[in-house]
Amino acid sequence: MPTREELVKLSSSFADQGNLAMSGVHIGGEKFFYLSGTDKVIRCKKGKSGMHSMKTLQTILVAVFEEPIQHPQVANVVESLGDYLISMSY
Known part of the structure; x- marks a missing residue:
């Protein structure tokens, strides 16, 4: 589970x-x-x-994964969800 400090640093890194x-x-x-x-x-x-x-308009999605899941699979899911949230002004 990420800490508040870790999430604040990640948020400012975009x-x-x-x-x-x-x-x-x-x-x-x-x-x-x-x-x-x-x-x-x-x-x-x-x-x-x-x-x-x-990063969306109001939140940051974070997905942590391990093999056998591959980065392109996770990128597709996270970015599709992120694009949907942005389209809903979230």
Whole structure:
């Protein structure tokens, strides 16, 4: 379960992801290595697991997953849900 501090740091990282390459992203006490991102999406990996997050108008979706689930599968689900929430002004 992510802490409030971890979520606040993740939330502020969408605007400027430059420092994530060095510091990574901490969620649930685990450090994930930053892979890539946009102003709405942050992708990370740690061994055989990963984290995919998307910022909507009012919330941030965070999905943590492990093999056999692959990053493209999670990205599709998270971003589809995120796009739906944005279309509903959420």
